[in-house]
Amino acid sequence: MCGIVGYVGKRTAQNVLLNxxxxxxxxxxxxxxxxxxxxxxxxxxxxSVGKIAELENVLLVKPxxxxxxxxHTRWATHGGVTVSNAHPHHVGDVYLVxxxxxxxxxxxxxxxxxxxxxxxxxxxVLAALIDSNYKNGISLKDAVAKALKKVRGTYGIAAFxxxxxxxxxxxxxxxxLIIGLGQDETIIASDASALLGYTREAxxxxxxxxxxxxxxxxxVFNLNLKHLSPNPETIEGDVEQIQKGGYDHFLLxxxxxxxxxxxxxxxxxxxxxxxxxxxxGPNLTAKEMRDINHIVIVGxxxxxxxxxxxxxxxxxxxxDLTTEVVVASEYRYRSFHLPxxxxxxxxxxxxxxxxxxxxxxxxxxxxxxxxxxxxxxxxTIAREVDxxxxxxxxxxxxxxxxxxxxxxxxxxxxFAGMLAEYHGGNVELIAKITKELSILPKEIxxxxxxxxxxxxxxxxxxCKYNDALYLGRDTAYPIALEGALKLKEISYIHxxxxxxxxxxxxxxxxxxETFFEVFNILDNWLFDKSIGGLHExxxxxxxxxxxxxxxxxxxADDIIRINSKIKILTPLLLNTLQQLxxxxxxxxxxxxxxxxxxxxxxxxVE
Ligand code: F6R
Numbered sequence: 001m002c003g004i005v006g007y008v009g010k011r012t013a014q015n016v017l018l019n020x021x022x023x024x025x026x027x028x029x030x031x032x033x034x035x036x037x038x039x040x041x042x043x044x045x046x047x048s049v050g051k052i053a054e055l056e057n058v059l060l061v062k063p064x065x066x067x068x069x070x071x072h073t074r075w076a077t078h079g080g081v082t083v084s085n086a087h088p089h090h091v092g093d094v095y096l097v098x099x100x101x102x103x104x105x106x107x108x109x110x111x112x113x114x115x116x117x118x119x120x121x122x123x124x125v126l127a128a129l130i131d132s133n134y135k136n137g138i139s140l141k142d143a144v145a146k147a148l149k150k151v152r153g154t155y156g157i158a159a160f161x162x163x164x165x166x167x168x169x170x171x172x173x174x175x176x177l178i179i180g181l182g183q184d185e186t187i188i189a190s191d192a193s194a195l196l197g198y199t200r201e202a203x204x205x206x207x208x209x210x211x212x213x214x215x216x217x218x219x220v221f222n223l224n225l226k227h228l229s230p231n232p233e234t235i236e237g238d239v240e241q242i243q244k245g246g247y248d249h250f251l252l253x254x255x256x257x258x259x260x261x262x263x264x265x266x267x268x269x270x271x272x273x274x275x276x277x278x279x280x281g282p283n284l285t286a287k288e289m290r291d292i293n294h295i296v297i298v299g300x301x302x303x304x305x306x307x308x309x310x311x312x313x314x315x316x317x318x319x320d321l322t323t324e325v326v327v328a329s330e331y332r333y334r335s336f337h338l339p340x341x342x343x344x345x346x347x348x349x350x351x352x353x354x355x356x357x358x359x360x361x362x363x364x365x366x367x368x369x370x371x372x373x374x375x376x377x378x379x380t381i382a383r384e385v386d387x388x389x390x391x392x393x394x395x396x397x398x399x400x401x402x403x404x405x406x407x408x409x410x411x412x413x414x415f416a417g418m419l420a421e422y423h424g425g426n427v428e429l430i431a432k433i434t435k436e437l438s439i440l441p442k443e444i445x446x447x448x449x450x451x452x453x454x455x456x457x458x459x460x461x462x463c464k465y466n467d468a469l470y471l472g473r474d475t476a477y478p479i480a481l482e483g484a485l486k487l488k489e490i491s492y493i494h495x496x497x498x499x500x501x502x503x504x505x506x507x508x509x510x511x512x513e514t515f516f517e518v519f520n521i522l523d524n525w526l527f528d529k530s531i532g533g534l535h536e537x538x539x540x541x542x543x544x545x546x547x548x549x550x551x552x553x554x555x556a557d558d559i560i561r562i563n564s565k566i567k568i569l570t571p572l573l574l575n576t577l578q579q580l581x582x583x584x585x586x587x588x589x590x591x592x593x594x595x596x597x598x599x600x601x602x603x604x605v606e
Contacts, residue, residue, distance in 0.1 A: 001600040002087075002099040003027050003073040004177065005194050006158040006168045009185025009215045013069035014059060016187065020194035021052050021071050023242060026250065026397040027191065028600030029073035031086035034059075035095040036069030041165045043095060047086040070158045070168060070188075072097035075600050078105070079120025089124040091115060092131035093161045094140070098123040099190055100154035100175040101605050108150065126151065130159065141212050144169050145223050148210070154354075154605070156190050171210040171223075175604055176352060176380060179203040179211055179218045181232055186213045191602075192378065193395055197239045201232045204378045236377050241395050249587075250594045251398035251490070255579045258403045259445035264392040265407040269414055272438040275431025277417035282371050283387030284343075289422040291341045296368075297325045298359045299347035300603070302401040302482060303408060304328070307347050309478035309571060310412030317420040317429060328355035329606075332362055344370045345412060346388070349396055349404035350602035351379020360384055373411050375404050389415065398594045399601045400490050402579045405482060406444070406572055410437065413569075429568075436569045443564045447573045448580065451560055455577055458545060458558055459584030462516050468495040469507060469517045469542075470578075473530050475571045476520035483518055483578035490586040490596050500533040513541040516557075518581075520574050523550035523567075547574045 003024030007016040017034045032055045033047030044064050048054040052073070072087035078101070079085040087097040102108070105122035108129055115128040129150065134143035140161050148155070154174030160167065170177050170188055180187040180195035180202045187198050195202060203218055205211060209228065211218045220228045247253035270277050284292075295314060297307035304327050311323040322339075332355055338344075344363045348356045351374040360370055360381060372381050372388030375396065382388065391407035414437070417430050462468075468487060472480035477499045484497035498507050500519070511517070517537050521530045527550060534556060538544050546556040549563075549570045562573055586593045 001027055001075045001602050001604045003029065004097050004099055004156055004158050004188065004190040005071040006069070006170065006188030006213070007185070008068040008166060008168055008213060009182065010067060011185065013066050014064040017069050017071035018052065018056060018059070020187070020189055021073055023194045024073055024191055025052060026399065026594065026601050027073065028399055028595055029075050030081040031074045031083070032072065033086045033088055034064065034069055034071040035088035035090065036064040036066040037160065037162060037165055038064070038066040041162045043090070043162050045088060045090060045095070047083050049081055049083055049086065068160065068166060068168065070095065070097045070160060077101055077605060078122045085119045085121050087123060089119065089121065089127045091124060091127035093134060093163055094127050094131040094159055095161065096123060096127040096130065096157060096159045098126060099156040099604065102126050102151055102155065103153035104151065126155070126157070134161070140164050140167065140169050141210060141221070142225065144171060145210050145221070145225055148173070149223055158188055166214055168213045169210065170205065170213060172205045173207050177205045179205065179213055180235070181217050184215050186215060186218060188213060192235050192237070193242050195235055196237055196242060200235050202235050203230050203232050233378060237395055242397060249398065251400060251402065251583050254396060254398055254403045255576065255583060256448060258406050258576060259441040261393045261403045262406060262410060262441045262444060264394065265410050266437055266441070270434050270437050272435050275427070275434050276421070277414040277430070277434055277437070279389045279411070279414055279418055281387055281389040282415065284369070286422065289419060292343050292419060293321065294339045294342040295321060295323045295345060296338060296342060297323065297345045297347060297412070298328050298331060298356060298363070300328050300353050300355055302405050302485060303347040303349060303356070305478045305482040305485070306405050306408035307345065307412065308481070309409050309475060310416065312475045312478070313413050313433070314416040316426070317416045317433070318423045318425050320423055328353065328359045332358040338363070338366060338368050342368045344368055345373050345415070346370055346381055346385055347373040347408055348381050349375045349401050351376040351381040352602045352604050354604050354606050357381055357384070373408055375407065399596055399599050400486055405575065409572060410440070413437070433568055436566050439565060440569060440572065443566045443573060444576055447562050447564060448576055451562065451577055452580060454560055455580045456584045458560070459581055459588055461558070462545070463491070463585045463588035465514070465516050466493060467510070467515045468493055469510070469515060470495060470497040471500040471503065471517060471533055472520040473500045473526045474522065474524070476522050476574065479571045479575045479578065480518070480520055482575060483520070483582070486579055486582040487585060489599060490582055490591060490593050491589055492591065492597070493585065500530055503533050503536060508536060508540065511537050511540045511542040513543070516543040516545060518578070519544060519546045519556070520571070521546055521548040521550060521554070522570055523548065527552070547577055549573070
């Protein structure tokens with residue numbers, strides 16, 4: 001989704017803005033622009049449709065030399081992908097970039113009839129609203145605060161005016177904004193990755209706050225202009241983590257580095273000798289842990305599937321617990337009821353997904369404790385939950401989620417293992433899973449290494465197909481769903497995930513020689529039943545690929561057999577191969593794997 005960068009200091013603003021915008025490219029966008037003030041306080045704007053490289057071309061012809069500016073990557077919501085709809089917008093004396101949606105922009109536009117609008121955007125209306133308040137000697141900060149009080153919707157904004165050189169005003173409501181505090185420079189961004197390498201000290205703006213940024217730092221206020229004193233926080237991560245590190249794509253890097261990131265997820269949280277798991281973040285007393293009788297897991301897309309897989313393990317580990325896993329975009333609008341002593345796990349890589357955040361707020365309204373299973377540190381969900389645990393997967397740049405899935409599942413399994421201790425859970429199983437977790441990073445590394453070439457060849461063979469079915473039973477079912485999602489989003493092949501047992505209830509009607517099927521078959525008590533589905537598909541001419549840890553004879557068109565000490569957590573190993581398969585299929589089809597069409601990394605609007 002949209003990204004914001006701002007700079008005031010001694011460096012050439014254009015360079016910092018372009019560098020920052022490139023770091024935000026992964027979020028998905030369709031146009032970009034910057035506005036700067038030169039040293040004679042003259043404003044300049046450059047905007048272009050397409051990639052940042054297009055904007056760079058514009059700036060190559062006419063470089064901006066000033067030391068203050070704002071920049072934006074736009075993911076179109078109101079109005080098409082055109083230069084005039086790209087940000088920054090300029091109305092009167094106000095230059096503005098905006099993330100989010102102004103819901104009452106039509107109403108406001110009618111009230112601002114003295115303005116001639118150049119774009120179809122809600123942002124230009126907001127710029128006009130600010131400009132209309134920016135009269136009679138009031139400051140830009142006061143004008144912005146006045147305007148924002150009239151706005152319904154969400155925003156993260158950065159604005160400047162040539163009348164107040166050296167100052168950028170920022171504000172947020174429901175859309176992140178971080179102010180990086182450097183030595184004689186201040187860098188603003190909607191995502192901490194744009195600040196890496198400039199400073200580690202930052203103020204995370206809260207909803208309803210506005211800040212005046214100069215090269216000397218930032219002063220923060222609420223919308224009633226009461227002065228606030230936020231404590232600066234430390235930004236985690238380094239520049240290396242947001243670079244490709246020798247891989248062709250971020251996606252491949254993120255798949256291949258899962259052993260390392262998982263090590264971080266597990267660090268200090270498991271004791272394989274004692275057979276115990278422990279997470280510090282949930283902030284629940286022993287009594288609260290004992291009292292939990294129901295867990296609802298909330299997420300979207302891959303995060304939802306991670307929750308679904310984790311729920312299978314939770315049920316095995318904690319016999320007296322009920323679980324439900326819900327899609328956030330639906331749950332937020334349902335008249336749901338939760339039993340007393342429920343706990344909600346809010347799963348989100350970005351920590352900014354609008355539907356997941358809305359669910360969190362709905363659940364809190366019902367007095368239920370919320371725990372975050374979040375990757376991005378300092379994100380909105382991480383800040384609003386009652387407690388929780390970071391999954392520590394490191395920055396996930398590629399739009400398709402891979403390493404975060406593995407880290408989310410593992411973190412929820414650790415939560416379940418810890419909770420099981422308070423519920424007289426199956427001690428033997430807790431110990432077994434703890435042991436498996438301790439070797440999981442190495443086993444993931446080995447699986448990817450052993451089968452990378454095989455998977456690459458498989459992808460070459462199947463990349464021309466247009467339809468695929470992914471099937472699995474029990475804990476292989478959520479990864480069938482996840483495998484299909486991964487394939488469709490980056491390869492654009494139509495792919496559906498089903499529980500193998502559902503085949504006969506409809507999807508088998510689709511199967512013919514134009515389809516390929518991916519079967520995830522576990523070496524467990526459901527093996528024979530899983531094989532049944534495979535036979536049914538092959539009898540109808542469908543091509544069958546099998547990912548399995550079984551050594552038994554299986555008739556399929558292609559089989560990838562993993563050989564691992566892991567048993568219970570095998571779905572996580574199979575899933576890494578599915579990720580690799582989707583990646584190579586997409587590469588073979590010549591797609592932009594890191595920024596697939598129409599998708600955004602962090603879905604901050606409904
Ligand atoms: C799929 C994918 C999406 C996200 C979903 C939730 O590869 O990336 O389905 O998983 O948009 O995002 P987060 O986890 O940031 O809440």
